[in-house]
Amino acid sequence: MSRKKKLFALGATALLAGALCAVGCAQTEAENPDDASSVVIENPAVFVDDDGDLIQLAPFDDRTNAAWYQQDPFKQFNTNYLHADQRGCKSCHSDLADLVWNSEYYHPGRYGLNVEWTVQTCRGCHSTSGYGIDITEDNKFGDIMHATHMNVETECWSCHATSSSNLIYDSDTEGTMLLWEDARTEELRGFTDIASDDMDGEFTYNQDLVMDVEDLPSIDVQFYEWDYKRIENEANDVPLDAQMMKDWTITMSGKVKEEKTWNLQDLIDDPNVPKETKVVKWHCVLNAFGGNVIGQAEVTGIPYSWLIEQCGGLTEDANGIENFSADGFSDGASVPLELVTDGTALVVYEVNGEPLTWSVGYPCFGMAGGTACGSWAKQLSDIVVTGPETPFFNMVTGRPASADENDTLQYNNPNVGIIGLKDGQVVQAGEPLTIQGYADAFDKEITAVELSFDRGATWKTFPVSGTDLEKLLIWEYTFTPDAGSYYVEARAVNSDGKTSSLNFSRMFTAVEDIDSVSAVPAADAEEEE
Secondary structure, rough: OOOOOOOOOOOOOEEEEEOEEEEEEOOOOOOOOOHHHHEEEEEEEOOEOOOEEEEEOOOOOOOOOHHHHHHHOOOOOOHOOOHHHOOOOOOOOOOHHHHHOOOOOOOOOOOOOOOOOOHHHHHHOOOOOOOOOOOOOOOOOOHHHHHOOOOOOOOOOOOOOOOOOHHHHOOOOOEEEEEEHHHHHHOOOOOOOOOOOOOOOOOEEEEOOOOOOHHHHOOOOOHHHHHHHHHHHOOOOOOOOOHHHHOOOEEEOOEEEEOOOEEHHHHHHHOOOOEEEEEEEEOOOOOOOOOOEEEEEEEEEEHHHHHHHOOOOOOOOOEEEEEEEEEOOOOOOOEEEOOOOOOEEEEEEEEEOEEOOOOOOOOOOEEEOOHHHHHEOEEEEEEEEOOOOEEEEOOOOOOEEEOOOOOOOOOOOOOEEEOOOOOOOEEEEOOEEEEEEEEEEEEEEEEEEEEOOOOOOOOOOEEOOOOOOOOEEEEEEEEEEOOOEEEEEEEEEEOOEEOOOOOOEEEEEOOOOHHOOOEEOOOEEEEEE
């Protein structure tokens, strides 16, 4: 039997001797309260998450604000006044992805890159203000959060700050309630800022990632017949149906000179039918800014361009392609023809050299490199070449940033995220640290990744060239941090010259001796009775 352990750590303590010592020092009684060398200072809390990583949600205080320390010379502003290590989603929920996926409400899109879920992930679907077109119009972020926390023993300041506090005062928005995650960089003290001119780390990039099939992103919205079957078959380890593959057909119709139907297995077995194997990115249009619903794998398939040739070519008014699943699913709109006939589009029947899984869309799916996965189709059965009467899918190359048709800004094109490093993670000082991330712009190339280590005051641009837009860009920045707390932000630039609509951020703390850090279980850790 287990119970939820509601625990807010008081944190490790350290002696003040002109400056703070490293995290993890044992608490010591003050022999003489008037003697600064013997007064106990309360450091930010450090907790251990389910992966065994150490998490510290507030920086070490820099103790440079004379007004505050004249009042309380031996207490930290961040912890004693702001209570910063007890605020924000992560102070109560150490793993938001796990929390959401174990809730009573089904959420699609769990897998993909190892990018930690934050409140920004949730707002990717549940908010409109600066976070893209609202995907769930009747499930606003604020309404959901306030309703689910209504009977929880917490208070407004556990989640919020106001625009009239500290450095983010603005007379035009005085009193506005902000999420703590949005306000913390201006509220907190003690960050080790590095100006762009002083960033001397090494930046590299590649497009070599190939993920295991079970880790690939997959949006399984339960709406059409095969949505339910895929989820059920995958969950119950149902073997692939060999007869289904033998009987499967693909039909191309619409604005072609001759409609044709093929047996999929015959196409695969025929040595005269061209096959192509290549590494291709998978980027869901629903992916939040910096989200995890993105990946990459090797695919093998039959080119759409060859199928079009077998149909005698296209009619003069052909301008798009609409993919249909066997259960009738389509996006109700088409993909521009130039994104399909350039040789990137395939009827895919293998991933990483193996037959598709149920989740991926066995026995085949249709895809076009450089387009959002929302325009692909699992269990592909019909390819319809469309004309001017069929509207184009407005999110084929990223999600619009607003509902304004004149707004050319896209919420997640270009997109950028940080892989592996968690928000608040504690790392070893004095040793090389590699911050890894991704960048993608759907049908555009990434031309630069920009990083900031001084909370957006200055940015260092790292040019990118010679990339394949069908592949995902993985970047790395390696530097050796001194002891201190850091705030890194990332954004990207695409070949149209557009910069990311938001900045992706992570806070982390480097300590002198990570093995000596004193930590407690996370607030939501389970403890056996």
